Amino acid sequence: MKLATYTHGGKTGVGIVRGDKIVDISNIASDMISLISSDALMAKAKAVAADAPGIALSDVTLRAPVLNPGKILAIGLNYRDHVEESNMELPKYQVWFNKQHNCVNDPYGAINKPVVSDMLDYEAEMCFVISKRCKHVPVERAHEVIGGYFCGNDATVRDWQLRTNTWQIGKSFDTHGPIGPWIVTPDEIGDPHALDIKGYVNGELRQTSNTKHLIFNCFDQVAHLTQAFTLDVGDIIFSGTPSGVGMAMKPPVVLKVGDVVKVEIEKLGHIENRVVLEDAKTIIG
Numbered sequence: 274m275k276l277a278t279y280t281h282g283g284k285t286g287v288g289i290v291r292g293d294k295i296v297d298i299s300n301i302a303s304d305m306i307s308l309i310s311s312d313a314l315m316a317k318a319k320a321v322a323a324d325a326p327g328i329a330l331s332d333v334t335l336r337a338p339v340l341n342p343g344k345i346l347a348i349g350l351n352y353r354d355h356v357e358e359s360n361m362e363l364p365k366y367q368v369w370f371n372k373q374h375n376c377v378n379d380p381y382g383a384i385n386k387p388v389v390s391d392m393l394d395y396e397a398e399m400c401f402v403i404s405k406r407c408k409h410v411p412v413e414r415a416h417e418v419i420g421g422y423f424c425g426n427d428a429t430v431r432d433w434q435l436r437t438n439t440w441q442i443g444k445s446f447d448t449h450g451p452i453g454p455w456i457v458t459p460d461e462i463g464d465p466h467a468l469d470i471k472g473y474v475n476g477e478l479r480q481t482s483n484t485k486h487l488i489f490n491c492f493d494q495v496a497h498l499t500q501a502f503t504l505d506v507g508d509i510i511f512s513g514t515p516s517g518v519g520m521a522m523k524p525p526v527v528l529k530v531g532d533v534v535k536v537e538i539e540k541l542g543h544i545e546n547r548v549v550l551e552d553a554k555t556i557i558g
Contacts, residue, residue: 277455278336294327306507309404309420337377338456344508345372351488351513358521367497373445380453380544385551392431393528396514397472397480397536400425403508410499415492421456424536424544427511431520451546466490473535482515
């Protein structure tokens with residue numbers, strides 16, 4: 274199934290995408306986390322959506338599939354070609370950082386070009402969502418806790434990223450985590466480590482690879498993380514980006530206001546986000 278969060282007629286709910294339509298299932302589950310956490314609700318939603326009438330996708334606004342994830346975790350240096358273009362050594366251990374939840378953005382929402390930096394970059398990534406609370410998960414059972422896969426752009430403010438070893442702030446600016454356009458459940462994908470992944474800027478192909486080239490695959494990632502802490506339903510994982518990021522080009526190329534970034538992954542669809550100048554007004558309260 275393709276599970277989406279969407280807004281229509283001023284109301285936000287969850288639905289199942291079927292072709293060019295979306296079937297509302299908000300009477301079954303109030304939000305995406307409630308839906309994916311329950312096998313019974315997932316089965317009921319699938320049965321209902323099979324024959325129910327749908328709303329044209331063109332008439333709705335697709336939202337981030339998970340609007341309020343508890344954790345957003347991202348792995349760095351996880352494609353060999355990206356490690357090489359970054360002039361780094363192959364990691365012996367998985368390299369992890371946080372993206373703050375405020376960065377979550379809709380699949381076709383605008384990305385802010387920050388007023389404090391001219392070094393905005395893109396990173397096409399496959400993401401996945403946790404559907405079962407879990408700890409100490411062995412690699413061979415990691416697939417049991419993944420609710421589905423989707424596209425993501427780990428937008429990065431490079432100068433802020435490189436000021437510290439943690440990377441967290443440079444990876445967490447508001448709007449810098451567009452995801453979607455929907456969650457594709459594992460049964461529709463087959464092997465998640467055999468999908469073509471591409472990143473475009475203004476129609477120009479910048480990144481192209483396949484998820485088979487992940488150094489640490491999605492199941493390795495779950496096993497590693499859950500040795501340290503519990504993963505909760507709705508937590509989002511960014512699985513790494515291949516080579517072709519702007520700052521590794523010669524000379525480096527940054528995103529500018531008006532640029533359009535597209536991330537496309539086989540079987541998962543695509544997201545597309547235009548860069549706009551941040552509104553830097555003060556907000557208190």
